[in-house]
Amino acid sequence: MKTARRDLAELADEFVIGLCDPEEQREVEERLMKEPELAVLVELARQRFAALDAATPREAVPDSLWHRVEKRLDAVEESLVAPEAKESHAEAPVDLRAEREKRSRSLVWTAAASLAASLVLAIALVWNLMTTIEPQVIAVLVNDAGQPVAMIEGAENNATEVTLLGETDVPAGTILQLWTKPDPDGPPVSLGIFDEPKQTVLQAAGLPVPKPDQLYEITFEQPGGSPTGLPTGPILGKGLAREPR
Amino acid sequence: MPESASEVNHAALLSACARKDRTALRQILELEGPKMLGIAKRMLRRQDLAEDALQDALVLIWRKASQFDPAKGSGRAWIYAVLRNRTLNMLRDGARETATDDDRLERQIDGSDLNDAWEMLGHDSELRRCLGRLETEKRSAVLMSYIWGYTHGEIAGRLSAPLGTVKAWVRRGLSSLRECMS
Numbered sequence A: 001m002k003t004a005r006r007d008l009a010e011l012a013d014e015f016v017i018g019l020c021d022p023e024e025q026r027e028v029e030e031r032l033m034k035e036p037e038l039a040v041l042v043e044l045a046r047q048r049f050a051a052l053d054a055a056t057p058r059e060a061v062p063d064s065l066w067h068r069v070e071k072r073l074d075a076v077e078e079s080l081v082a083p084e085a086k087e088s089h090a091e092a093p094v095d096l097r098a099e100r101e102k103r104s105r106s107l108v109w110t111a112a113a114s115l116a117a118s119l120v121l122a123i124a125l126v127w128n129l130m131t132t133i134e135p136q137v138i139a140v141l142v143n144d145a146g147q148p149v150a151m152i153e154g155a156e157n158n159a160t161e162v163t164l165l166g167e168t169d170v171p172a173g174t175i176l177q178l179w180t181k182p183d184p185d186g187p188p189v190s191l192g193i194f195d196e197p198k199q200t201v202l203q204a205a206g207l208p209v210p211k212p213d214q215l216y217e218i219t220f221e222q223p224g225g226s227p228t229g230l231p232t233g234p235i236l237g238k239g240l241a242r243e244p245r
Numbered sequence B: 001m002p003e004s005a006s007e008v009n010h011a012a013l014l015s016a017c018a019r020k021d022r023t024a025l026r027q028i029l030e031l032e033g034p035k036m037l038g039i040a041k042r043m044l045r046r047q048d049l050a051e052d053a054l055q056d057a058l059v060l061i062w063r064k065a066s067q068f069d070p071a072k073g074s075g076r077a078w079i080y081a082v083l084r085n086r087t088l089n090m091l092r093d094g095a096r097e098t099a100t101d102d103d104r105l106e107r108q109i110d111g112s113d114l115n116d117a118w119e120m121l122g123h124d125s126e127l128r129r130c131l132g133r134l135e136t137e138k139r140s141a142v143l144m145s146y147i148w149g150y151t152h153g154e155i156a157g158r159l160s161a162p163l164g165t166v167k168a169w170v171r172r173g174l175s176s177l178r179e180c181m182s
Helices: A008-017 A022-034 A036-054 A062-091 A096-112 A116-131 B003-018 B022-044 B048-066 B075-092 B099-111 B112-119 B126-133 B134-147 B152-158 B163-181
Strands: A137-143 A148-155 A159-164 A174-180 A189-194 A200-203 A215-221 A237-241
Touching: A008 A022, A008 A036, A008 B134, A008 B163, A022 A036, A022 A189, A036 B022, A062 B022, A062 B048, A116 A148, A137 A215, A148 A215, A148 A237, A159 A174, A159 A189, A159 B022, A159 B152, A189 A200, A189 A215, A189 B022, B003 B022, B003 B048, B003 B075, B022 B048, B022 B099, B048 B075, B099 B126, B112 B126, B112 B134, B126 B134, B126 B163, B134 B152, B134 B163, B152 B163
Parallel strands: none
Antiparallel strands: A137 A148, A137 A237, A148 A159, A159 A200, A174 A189, A174 A215, A215 A237
Protein backbone atom coordinates (compact mmCIF):
# COMPACT_ATOMS: atom_id res chain seq x y z
CA MET A 1 0.00 0.00 0.00
CA LYS A 2 1.42 3.31 -1.09
CA THR A 3 0.13 5.33 1.87
CA ALA A 4 0.93 2.78 4.61
CA ARG A 5 4.07 4.46 5.91
CA ARG A 6 2.89 8.04 5.66
CA ASP A 7 2.43 10.28 8.69
CA LEU A 8 -1.33 10.21 9.28
CA ALA A 9 -1.87 13.92 9.94
CA GLU A 10 0.12 14.84 6.85
CA LEU A 11 -1.73 12.29 4.73
CA ALA A 12 -5.10 13.57 5.99
CA ASP A 13 -4.15 17.15 5.13
CA GLU A 14 -2.89 16.29 1.66
CA PHE A 15 -6.02 14.23 1.00
CA VAL A 16 -8.25 17.12 2.01
CA ILE A 17 -6.46 19.83 0.05
CA GLY A 18 -6.37 17.55 -2.98
CA LEU A 19 -2.70 16.64 -3.30
CA CYS A 20 -3.07 12.86 -3.26
CA ASP A 21 -2.53 11.17 -6.60
CA PRO A 22 -5.41 8.95 -7.76
CA GLU A 23 -3.90 5.79 -6.22
CA GLU A 24 -3.28 7.44 -2.83
CA GLN A 25 -6.75 8.94 -2.95
CA ARG A 26 -8.39 5.54 -3.45
CA GLU A 27 -6.35 4.10 -0.60
CA VAL A 28 -7.25 6.90 1.79
CA GLU A 29 -10.94 6.55 0.91
CA GLU A 30 -10.78 2.85 1.78
CA ARG A 31 -8.77 3.41 4.95
CA LEU A 32 -11.27 6.05 6.14
CA MET A 33 -13.92 3.35 6.48
CA LYS A 34 -11.88 1.26 8.92
CA GLU A 35 -9.42 3.67 10.60
CA PRO A 36 -11.26 6.04 12.95
CA GLU A 37 -8.06 7.91 13.77
CA LEU A 38 -7.51 8.83 10.13
CA ALA A 39 -11.21 9.72 9.75
CA VAL A 40 -10.93 12.16 12.66
CA LEU A 41 -7.80 13.77 11.21
CA VAL A 42 -9.53 14.17 7.83
CA GLU A 43 -12.56 15.77 9.48
CA LEU A 44 -10.30 18.17 11.42
CA ALA A 45 -8.44 19.09 8.24
CA ARG A 46 -11.76 19.72 6.45
CA GLN A 47 -12.82 22.01 9.25
CA ARG A 48 -9.51 23.90 9.14
CA PHE A 49 -9.97 24.68 5.45
CA ALA A 50 -13.78 25.04 5.43
CA ALA A 51 -13.47 28.81 5.85
CA LEU A 52 -12.01 28.98 2.33
CA ASP A 53 -15.14 27.31 0.94
CA ALA A 54 -17.37 29.66 2.87
CA ALA A 55 -15.44 32.68 1.54
CA THR A 56 -15.88 31.65 -2.11
CA PRO A 57 -17.72 34.20 -4.26
CA ARG A 58 -21.16 32.91 -5.27
CA GLU A 59 -21.91 32.05 -8.90
CA ALA A 60 -25.48 32.15 -10.19
CA VAL A 61 -26.81 28.62 -10.67
CA PRO A 62 -28.92 28.38 -13.84
CA ASP A 63 -32.52 27.27 -13.24
CA SER A 64 -32.10 24.42 -15.71
CA LEU A 65 -29.50 22.74 -13.50
CA TRP A 66 -32.08 21.35 -11.08
CA HIS A 67 -34.04 19.81 -13.95
CA ARG A 68 -30.90 18.12 -15.24
CA VAL A 69 -30.25 16.74 -11.74
CA GLU A 70 -33.83 15.49 -11.46
CA LYS A 71 -33.57 13.62 -14.75
CA ARG A 72 -30.54 11.81 -13.41
CA LEU A 73 -32.28 11.06 -10.11
CA ASP A 74 -35.06 9.42 -12.11
CA ALA A 75 -32.48 7.20 -13.75
CA VAL A 76 -30.83 6.39 -10.41
CA GLU A 77 -34.19 5.56 -8.86
CA GLU A 78 -35.15 3.33 -11.74
CA SER A 79 -31.97 1.28 -11.53
CA LEU A 80 -31.70 1.13 -7.74
CA VAL A 81 -35.24 0.95 -6.54
CA ALA A 82 -35.11 -2.63 -5.23
CA PRO A 83 -31.89 -2.63 -3.14
CA GLU A 84 -32.48 0.86 -1.78
CA ALA A 85 -35.96 0.09 -0.59
CA LYS A 86 -34.47 -2.84 1.36
CA GLU A 87 -31.85 -0.64 3.00
CA SER A 88 -34.31 1.91 4.25
CA HIS A 89 -36.55 -0.81 5.68
CA ALA A 90 -33.74 -1.85 7.94
CA GLU A 91 -32.83 1.60 9.18
CA ALA A 92 -35.85 3.85 9.37
CA PRO A 93 -38.81 3.39 11.66
CA VAL A 94 -41.63 2.11 9.48
CA ASP A 95 -43.97 4.80 8.30
CA LEU A 96 -46.85 2.92 6.77
CA ARG A 97 -48.04 5.64 4.51
CA ALA A 98 -44.53 6.35 3.20
CA GLU A 99 -44.02 2.62 2.66
CA ARG A 100 -47.22 2.30 0.68
CA GLU A 101 -46.24 5.30 -1.34
CA LYS A 102 -42.79 3.89 -1.99
CA ARG A 103 -44.20 0.56 -3.09
CA SER A 104 -46.71 2.10 -5.41
CA ARG A 105 -43.97 4.27 -6.77
CA SER A 106 -41.62 1.40 -7.43
CA LEU A 107 -44.46 -0.37 -9.24
CA VAL A 108 -44.99 2.72 -11.31
CA TRP A 109 -41.28 2.91 -12.10
CA THR A 110 -40.96 -0.76 -12.99
CA ALA A 111 -43.94 -0.61 -15.27
CA ALA A 112 -42.73 2.53 -16.92
CA ALA A 113 -39.12 1.49 -17.37
CA SER A 114 -39.60 0.56 -20.99
CA LEU A 115 -41.76 3.53 -21.89
CA ALA A 116 -40.69 6.86 -23.27
CA ALA A 117 -39.39 9.48 -20.84
CA SER A 118 -42.35 11.73 -21.45
CA LEU A 119 -44.75 9.02 -20.39
CA VAL A 120 -42.78 8.48 -17.18
CA LEU A 121 -43.06 12.16 -16.50
CA ALA A 122 -46.80 12.08 -17.10
CA ILE A 123 -47.24 9.24 -14.62
CA ALA A 124 -45.16 11.09 -12.03
CA LEU A 125 -47.30 14.16 -12.50
CA VAL A 126 -50.53 12.25 -12.05
CA TRP A 127 -49.06 10.61 -8.97
CA ASN A 128 -48.25 14.02 -7.51
CA LEU A 129 -51.74 15.27 -8.20
CA MET A 130 -53.23 12.24 -6.50
CA THR A 131 -51.18 12.70 -3.36
CA THR A 132 -53.26 14.53 -0.82
CA ILE A 133 -52.39 15.78 2.59
CA GLU A 134 -54.02 14.88 5.87
CA PRO A 135 -53.73 18.25 7.54
CA GLN A 136 -52.71 18.55 11.16
CA VAL A 137 -53.27 22.30 10.97
CA ILE A 138 -54.84 24.74 8.53
CA ALA A 139 -53.95 28.41 8.23
CA VAL A 140 -55.57 31.08 6.09
CA LEU A 141 -53.04 33.77 5.21
CA VAL A 142 -54.30 37.30 4.78
CA ASN A 143 -52.64 40.33 3.22
CA ASP A 144 -52.25 43.81 4.71
CA ALA A 145 -55.77 44.67 3.60
CA GLY A 146 -57.16 41.67 5.50
CA GLN A 147 -58.05 39.78 2.30
CA PRO A 148 -57.43 36.01 2.31
CA VAL A 149 -54.62 35.21 -0.12
CA ALA A 150 -53.66 31.60 0.59
CA MET A 151 -54.69 28.48 2.46
CA ILE A 152 -51.99 26.37 4.11
CA GLU A 153 -52.54 22.76 5.13
CA GLY A 154 -49.71 21.32 7.19
CA ALA A 155 -49.34 17.56 7.66
CA GLU A 156 -47.63 15.72 10.47
CA ASN A 157 -44.64 14.84 8.25
CA ASN A 158 -44.10 18.49 7.33
CA ALA A 159 -45.63 18.19 3.90
CA THR A 160 -47.48 21.45 3.36
CA GLU A 161 -50.15 22.06 0.76
CA VAL A 162 -50.46 25.64 -0.38
CA THR A 163 -53.56 26.82 -2.22
CA LEU A 164 -53.43 30.39 -3.41
CA LEU A 165 -56.79 32.16 -3.22
CA GLY A 166 -57.93 34.70 -5.77
CA GLU A 167 -55.56 36.30 -8.28
CA THR A 168 -51.95 36.44 -7.11
CA ASP A 169 -49.73 38.84 -8.96
CA VAL A 170 -46.16 37.48 -8.80
CA PRO A 171 -43.80 40.26 -9.94
CA ALA A 172 -41.44 39.28 -12.77
CA GLY A 173 -38.15 37.88 -11.52
CA THR A 174 -39.54 36.75 -8.18
CA ILE A 175 -40.80 33.48 -6.73
CA LEU A 176 -42.90 32.69 -3.70
CA GLN A 177 -41.42 31.28 -0.52
CA LEU A 178 -43.40 29.79 2.36
CA TRP A 179 -42.13 30.26 5.92
CA THR A 180 -43.20 29.08 9.32
CA LYS A 181 -42.14 29.61 12.91
CA PRO A 182 -42.16 26.21 14.64
CA ASP A 183 -40.79 27.98 17.71
CA PRO A 184 -42.75 31.22 18.31
CA ASP A 185 -39.61 32.90 19.64
CA GLY A 186 -37.27 31.39 17.05
CA PRO A 187 -36.44 32.45 13.52
CA PRO A 188 -38.74 31.75 10.55
CA VAL A 189 -37.85 28.54 8.72
CA SER A 190 -38.35 28.00 5.00
CA LEU A 191 -40.85 25.32 4.04
CA GLY A 192 -39.97 25.63 0.37
CA ILE A 193 -40.28 27.78 -2.71
CA PHE A 194 -42.75 27.69 -5.57
CA ASP A 195 -43.08 29.79 -8.63
CA GLU A 196 -46.50 29.08 -10.03
CA PRO A 197 -49.51 30.63 -8.44
CA LYS A 198 -51.56 27.45 -8.01
CA GLN A 199 -51.93 24.54 -5.64
CA THR A 200 -48.54 23.14 -4.56
CA VAL A 201 -47.31 20.58 -2.06
CA LEU A 202 -44.02 21.49 -0.38
CA GLN A 203 -42.01 18.97 1.60
CA ALA A 204 -39.70 20.22 4.34
CA ALA A 205 -37.38 18.10 6.42
CA GLY A 206 -36.34 18.09 10.04
CA LEU A 207 -39.11 20.25 11.48
CA PRO A 208 -41.42 19.48 14.42
CA VAL A 209 -45.06 18.55 13.74
CA PRO A 210 -47.00 21.75 13.01
CA LYS A 211 -49.06 23.05 15.95
CA PRO A 212 -52.07 25.33 16.35
CA ASP A 213 -51.12 29.02 16.53
CA GLN A 214 -47.99 28.42 14.48
CA LEU A 215 -47.24 31.37 12.20
CA TYR A 216 -47.18 30.87 8.42
CA GLU A 217 -46.08 33.53 5.96
CA ILE A 218 -45.46 33.79 2.21
CA THR A 219 -42.92 36.28 0.85
CA PHE A 220 -41.75 37.24 -2.64
CA GLU A 221 -38.09 36.30 -3.02
CA GLN A 222 -35.49 36.13 -5.75
CA PRO A 223 -35.35 32.94 -7.89
CA GLY A 224 -33.90 30.11 -5.81
CA GLY A 225 -35.30 31.59 -2.63
CA SER A 226 -34.10 34.07 -0.06
CA PRO A 227 -30.30 34.33 -0.18
CA THR A 228 -30.05 34.75 3.58
CA GLY A 229 -32.24 31.83 4.62
CA LEU A 230 -34.61 34.29 6.29
CA PRO A 231 -37.50 36.20 4.69
CA THR A 232 -36.17 39.28 2.89
CA GLY A 233 -38.85 40.20 0.33
CA PRO A 234 -42.31 41.79 0.55
CA ILE A 235 -44.98 39.74 2.36
CA LEU A 236 -47.85 38.30 0.34
CA GLY A 237 -49.76 37.28 3.45
CA LYS A 238 -49.51 35.71 6.87
CA GLY A 239 -51.70 33.88 9.35
CA LEU A 240 -51.83 31.55 12.35
CA ALA A 241 -52.60 27.85 12.14
CA ARG A 242 -55.79 26.29 13.52
CA GLU A 243 -56.70 22.64 14.03
CA PRO A 244 -59.28 21.31 11.57
CA ARG A 245 -62.39 19.98 13.29
CA MET B 1 -27.54 32.30 11.37
CA PRO B 2 -25.66 30.70 14.26
CA GLU B 3 -23.23 27.97 13.35
CA SER B 4 -25.02 25.26 15.32
CA ALA B 5 -28.39 25.98 13.69
CA SER B 6 -26.90 25.75 10.21
CA GLU B 7 -25.19 22.46 11.11
CA VAL B 8 -28.42 20.88 12.33
CA ASN B 9 -29.98 21.99 9.13
CA HIS B 10 -27.44 20.33 6.81
CA ALA B 11 -27.43 17.05 8.71
CA ALA B 12 -31.25 16.98 8.63
CA LEU B 13 -31.25 17.70 4.90
CA LEU B 14 -28.83 14.84 4.30
CA SER B 15 -30.92 12.41 6.31
CA ALA B 16 -33.97 13.52 4.31
CA CYS B 17 -31.97 12.83 1.11
CA ALA B 18 -31.22 9.36 2.47
CA ARG B 19 -35.00 8.90 2.76
CA LYS B 20 -35.22 9.92 -0.91
CA ASP B 21 -36.82 13.28 -0.27
CA ARG B 22 -36.02 15.35 -3.35
CA THR B 23 -37.02 18.67 -1.83
CA ALA B 24 -34.15 18.22 0.64
CA LEU B 25 -31.66 17.90 -2.22
CA ARG B 26 -33.20 20.91 -3.86
CA GLN B 27 -32.78 22.84 -0.60
CA ILE B 28 -29.10 21.90 -0.55
CA LEU B 29 -28.82 23.28 -4.07
CA GLU B 30 -30.61 26.46 -3.05
CA LEU B 31 -28.53 26.93 0.11
CA GLU B 32 -25.08 25.92 -1.09
CA GLY B 33 -25.29 25.71 -4.91
CA PRO B 34 -23.93 29.20 -5.65
CA LYS B 35 -20.84 28.67 -3.50
CA MET B 36 -20.37 25.12 -4.74
CA LEU B 37 -20.49 26.40 -8.32
CA GLY B 38 -18.02 29.16 -7.39
CA ILE B 39 -15.57 26.59 -6.00
CA ALA B 40 -15.88 24.30 -9.02
CA LYS B 41 -15.46 27.19 -11.45
CA ARG B 42 -12.33 28.43 -9.73
CA MET B 43 -10.78 25.00 -10.26
CA LEU B 44 -12.17 24.07 -13.66
CA ARG B 45 -12.15 27.58 -15.18
CA ARG B 46 -15.14 26.88 -17.37
CA GLN B 47 -18.81 27.47 -16.66
CA ASP B 48 -20.07 24.32 -18.40
CA LEU B 49 -17.56 22.04 -16.66
CA ALA B 50 -18.29 23.67 -13.31
CA GLU B 51 -22.03 23.08 -13.82
CA ASP B 52 -21.29 19.43 -14.65
CA ALA B 53 -19.29 19.12 -11.44
CA LEU B 54 -22.11 20.61 -9.35
CA GLN B 55 -24.66 18.36 -11.04
CA ASP B 56 -22.51 15.25 -10.46
CA ALA B 57 -21.92 16.27 -6.85
CA LEU B 58 -25.67 16.60 -6.20
CA VAL B 59 -26.35 13.16 -7.65
CA LEU B 60 -23.51 11.73 -5.51
CA ILE B 61 -24.89 13.46 -2.40
CA TRP B 62 -28.26 11.89 -3.18
CA ARG B 63 -26.80 8.42 -3.62
CA LYS B 64 -24.38 8.54 -0.69
CA ALA B 65 -26.47 10.50 1.82
CA SER B 66 -27.17 7.35 3.83
CA GLN B 67 -23.41 6.97 4.40
CA PHE B 68 -23.18 10.36 6.09
CA ASP B 69 -22.87 9.99 9.85
CA PRO B 70 -23.67 13.18 11.78
CA ALA B 71 -21.73 11.82 14.75
CA LYS B 72 -18.52 11.85 12.74
CA GLY B 73 -18.56 15.28 11.20
CA SER B 74 -20.40 18.30 9.93
CA GLY B 75 -23.01 17.90 7.21
CA ARG B 76 -21.91 21.06 5.51
CA ALA B 77 -18.27 19.95 5.37
CA TRP B 78 -19.40 16.58 3.97
CA ILE B 79 -21.37 18.26 1.18
CA TYR B 80 -18.37 20.38 0.19
CA ALA B 81 -16.04 17.39 0.41
CA VAL B 82 -18.22 15.53 -2.13
CA LEU B 83 -18.09 18.52 -4.46
CA ARG B 84 -14.34 19.04 -4.11
CA ASN B 85 -13.71 15.36 -4.61
CA ARG B 86 -15.77 15.26 -7.80
CA THR B 87 -14.16 18.45 -9.12
CA LEU B 88 -10.64 17.18 -8.40
CA ASN B 89 -11.42 13.91 -10.16
CA MET B 90 -12.62 15.82 -13.20
CA LEU B 91 -9.39 17.81 -13.16
CA ARG B 92 -7.27 14.67 -12.86
CA ASP B 93 -9.24 13.07 -15.68
CA GLY B 94 -8.04 15.88 -17.90
CA ALA B 95 -10.87 18.38 -17.75
CA ARG B 96 -8.36 21.17 -17.41
CA GLU B 97 -6.68 20.16 -20.68
CA THR B 98 -9.89 20.97 -22.48
CA ALA B 99 -10.06 24.44 -20.99
CA THR B 100 -9.33 26.98 -23.68
CA ASP B 101 -5.90 28.51 -24.07
CA ASP B 102 -7.37 31.87 -23.19
CA ASP B 103 -8.44 30.60 -19.81
CA ARG B 104 -5.02 29.26 -19.06
CA LEU B 105 -3.34 32.42 -20.29
CA GLU B 106 -5.56 34.42 -18.01
CA ARG B 107 -4.59 32.20 -15.10
CA GLN B 108 -0.92 32.64 -16.00
CA ILE B 109 -0.94 36.37 -15.61
CA ASP B 110 -3.61 36.74 -13.00
CA GLY B 111 -3.13 35.02 -9.67
CA SER B 112 -5.44 37.47 -8.00
CA ASP B 113 -8.21 35.01 -7.13
CA LEU B 114 -5.70 33.25 -4.90
CA ASN B 115 -5.11 36.45 -2.94
CA ASP B 116 -8.81 37.29 -2.98
CA ALA B 117 -9.68 33.92 -1.51
CA TRP B 118 -7.29 34.44 1.33
CA GLU B 119 -8.26 38.04 1.96
CA MET B 120 -11.98 37.26 1.89
CA LEU B 121 -11.48 35.14 4.98
CA GLY B 122 -12.01 38.17 7.18
CA HIS B 123 -9.71 39.70 9.74
CA ASP B 124 -10.86 37.61 12.66
CA SER B 125 -10.40 34.30 10.81
CA GLU B 126 -7.98 31.91 12.44
CA LEU B 127 -7.13 30.37 9.09
CA ARG B 128 -6.29 33.78 7.72
CA ARG B 129 -4.08 34.62 10.66
CA CYS B 130 -2.26 31.30 10.39
CA LEU B 131 -1.87 31.49 6.60
CA GLY B 132 -0.47 34.98 7.12
CA ARG B 133 2.33 33.57 9.24
CA LEU B 134 3.52 31.25 6.47
CA GLU B 135 6.28 32.26 4.06
CA THR B 136 4.81 33.36 0.75
CA GLU B 137 5.83 30.30 -1.26
CA LYS B 138 4.45 27.87 1.32
CA ARG B 139 1.18 29.77 1.52
CA SER B 140 0.91 29.94 -2.27
CA ALA B 141 1.60 26.24 -2.64
CA VAL B 142 -1.13 25.31 -0.12
CA LEU B 143 -3.65 27.72 -1.65
CA MET B 144 -2.90 26.68 -5.25
CA SER B 145 -3.71 23.15 -4.24
CA TYR B 146 -6.86 23.87 -2.25
CA ILE B 147 -8.31 26.60 -4.43
CA TRP B 148 -7.11 25.79 -7.93
CA GLY B 149 -6.78 22.03 -7.47
CA TYR B 150 -3.16 22.12 -8.64
CA THR B 151 -0.98 19.02 -8.36
CA HIS B 152 2.54 19.15 -6.92
CA GLY B 153 3.84 19.26 -10.50
CA GLU B 154 1.59 22.14 -11.49
CA ILE B 155 2.57 24.12 -8.40
CA ALA B 156 6.24 23.50 -9.23
CA GLY B 157 5.67 24.78 -12.76
CA ARG B 158 3.80 27.82 -11.58
CA LEU B 159 6.34 28.74 -8.87
CA SER B 160 9.35 27.74 -11.04
CA ALA B 161 10.69 25.50 -8.27
CA PRO B 162 11.91 21.88 -8.25
CA LEU B 163 9.27 19.27 -7.46
CA GLY B 164 11.01 18.06 -4.27
CA THR B 165 11.20 21.60 -2.94
CA VAL B 166 7.49 22.13 -3.59
CA LYS B 167 6.59 18.91 -1.77
CA ALA B 168 8.62 20.07 1.23
CA TRP B 169 7.01 23.53 1.16
CA VAL B 170 3.54 22.01 1.17
CA ARG B 171 4.34 19.63 4.02
CA ARG B 172 5.93 22.30 6.16
CA GLY B 173 3.13 24.72 5.34
CA LEU B 174 0.47 22.19 6.31
CA SER B 175 2.24 21.23 9.51
CA SER B 176 2.61 24.91 10.53
CA LEU B 177 -1.12 25.37 9.92
CA ARG B 178 -1.97 22.34 12.06
CA GLU B 179 0.14 23.73 14.92
CA CYS B 180 -1.12 27.27 14.55
CA MET B 181 -4.79 26.25 14.47
CA SER B 182 -4.78 23.54 17.12
